[in-house]
Amino acid sequence: MFKYYLLKSIRETQFWFWSLVFPLALMTCFQVAFGNIYEMENSISQINVAIIVDQESMYSENFEMTIDSLSENDKGEPFLVKQDVANIEEAHELLLDEKSDLDAVFVVDGENMEILLKKDGRTTVTMVTKTIANAYQSNYSIIMDAYSTDPSSVPAIIESISEDIEYTTYNDGIYTRSPDNxxxxxxxxxxMALLFNxxxxxxxxxxxxxDISVGAMRVSVSPARKLKLILSAFFSRVICVWILSGIHLLVLNFVFKISLGKNWILVVLFVMLADVFALAIGQIFGLFMKGSLSQRENKATGIVMVSVFLSGEMVSNLPGIIEAKFPILNAINPATILNMGMYxxxxxxxxxxxxxxxxxxxxxSLLCLVISVIMLRREKYASL
Known part of the structure; x- marks a missing residue:
């Protein structure tokens, strides 16, 4: 009977579409849409900047001191490198030159500042240079007050401003690698794919x-023990979903280049357990839902889609919003629990x-399986 149910599961084309083809197609769309956008937005390679002063002032002098402070790093290579540019014309030429490594130019005129950026440059450059300019502008009045009261404290204030302008980096002691949203x-x-199981x-x-299918009607009058039939039907499908999940993880790791981390063995075991969980929950759905097989499958798929949506499939920060407003929903939503566990x-x-x-x-899973076995073994029919 195990072989019979295994072959029967393999022939279920609708299942293979929703649990294998559809998720892979969806991940392919993500790859096309996102690509290497995270690396582009969060590149932490050095940023090369220059300063052009149109009109000398205390504002420009202190800003240059701030940039010099950012360019000096005794803990390793500085993320900001200051270059010398003679004038605004040369700055424009370098920013337009694809071979030039100049990323941005601060143009300071009195107490006004303008930022010139390289054409088609990194998003990180825009973010960091604007952060530097805004931080300096907001702290400039503090620097001027220090000049009037205690000039010797100015270098310390500028150093403090520099320390406040930081890159966001991951903590090696917390993460196994840099998290990609x-x-x-x-x-x-x-x-979602394994819950479709x-x-x-x-x-x-x-x-x-x-009372649901003709095949079950024939099997029910066979001399085979009911427990053996139930377990054969269940574990034959376990083999199918494990193969399917293996394909998903291989594609994720080797095609889409998303690492499973250094705990990859635990990730694989977690997915295998989640597959068994989905099958066991599916049995409960099958027992308590009404209608034909296709109607029960459609109802269950609808529930899965709602669960997956609430777990952040379309809006990644939705679980955080739910946690703040209605945390019990996250605690009982299977998709959220599995998502967070795998993440x-x-x-x-x-x-x-x-x-x-x-x-x-x-x-x-064991609880659902025990309930299913007990209820299915007790099924009796007056006539078939």
């Missing part, structure tokens, strides 16, 4: 309840989380 969508899609769980019920395994070096989440998933 766009990768959340890929992870969420993997979770609830339809196979409903199929287990359909294959063993004679933490990939990015955080805290394997202890795996055992906590795996334990919860395993307990719920």
């Amino acid at each position: 766009y990768e959340w969508y890929y992870i969420s899609t993997i979770i 609830v339809t196979l769980g409903i199929g287990v019920v359909s294959d063993t309840r004679a 933490r395994l990939i990015y955080f070096d805290q394997p202890y989380d795996f055992f906590i989440n795996a334990g919860k998933i395993l307990v719920v």
